[in-house]
Every structure is written in C-alpha cells, then in structure tokens.
Amino acid sequence: QSVLTQPPSVSAAPGQKVTVSCSGTYYNIVNNYVSWYQQFPGTAPKLLIYDNNKRPSGIPDRFSGSKSGTSATLGITGLQTGDEADYYCSTWDSSLNVVVFGGGTQLTVL
C-alpha cells in the first residue's frame, strides 16, 4: 500500500482534459514539494512536474500541477493518444524520512 493515494485509472477522450489526484498527509504533501512522473511501458519514469507546479524544459504546457492541503493534482489538457501512460506523484515524507510515491494512475485516452 502506497503512502500517497492515486486513482488506479482515469480516462478521457482525445482533446479533452483529465486530472489525476494524489492524496497524502501533513508529513508529505502539505510540507514538501510534489513531483509528477510519466512512465511508458518498458521505459524509465520521466519528470513532468516538480516543485508542485513547475515544468522542466521541454515539457509542454498542456501538463500542469497544483497542490492544496493534503492533495496534489496533475492536469493534462488537449489529450492525445500519445499521453497514454502511467503517472506517479512523489514527494518527501518528513516523518518516514524517505521519498514516497503514489501507486500510479493509468491514463487511457479513449
């Protein structure tokens, strides 16, 4: 069982918007920056969002991140079939002193 809770799957039609939630606690999400990763089958995760809402160079602005209280959210607009992947949230947990990940959310673009 993951420290951060994500829905196992989300889906939406091409061109639409989807959000992926990540729920945690005071010791992780509230007090630390949240990152989001995208992972295609058989490949390493790739950083999509860091420091709650910043995008690394090369990540399109269709991807956004936000945080409020004990939850963080990844938003993807203008969905493309190429966005079908697993998405993971991550942050530091000040109580456990470890980096924690969500269980991952599989995105299907219908």
Place this chain on the structure above:
Amino acid sequence: QVQLQQWGAGLLKPSETLSLACEVFGGSFTAYYWSWIRQPPGKGLEWIGEISPTGSTNYNPSLKGRVTISIDISRNHFSLNLTSVTAADTAVYYCAKGRSRPDPWSQGTLVTVSS
C-alpha cells in the same frame, strides 16, 4: 545533460547479494545527491535510498538494514548493494540524479531472484 548508465547482474538466487553500479556522464557529479529506486514487475515505484557527494546516505527503513549505497567520486559512479535477496526483491532497479525529485533516471536493470 546528465546521463546515467547502470550495470550489474540480472539473475540472482535467494540469499545472494544484489550489486548494481551506475556511472554518470555529463554535468557535475559532485554537485548532486544520487538515488536508487526500484519497481517490481507490474507494480509501483519504491525509493531505495540516496547518497550525497560526500558519502552521506539515507535508506528506506523498509529494507531493514540490507542496503548499502556507496560512491566513487574519482570514477563518477555510485553503487547499490542489497544483501539476502528474496523473490520479493525482483524488480527493475533504476539509478537517478537528485533526491526528492529524482531526474533523470537510468534505463533500468531487471533483477530477477529465483532458485
């Protein structure tokens, strides 16, 4: 642009020691923390631990003292040792740059523990 390339044995028997190494190309090796993360087949990500350029380490308590991460500044590489492996340690193992937001990651190595 930092790139990481890892190597190590991919098939182990129960009770053996997993040993992986990760070499870093590009960027400043001494400016960052370096991490190991693993992913069991079909499952999510688990942070294993990290090491600073000075050798200070922090491990996931869930690995119960079986893990050691070391660093060799002169060769721009860092290593992972995990002792007394069991089938539960079967996973793709990744090395990565950074601590709380590892990036980039290596290509990963599938390590299978089987008798």
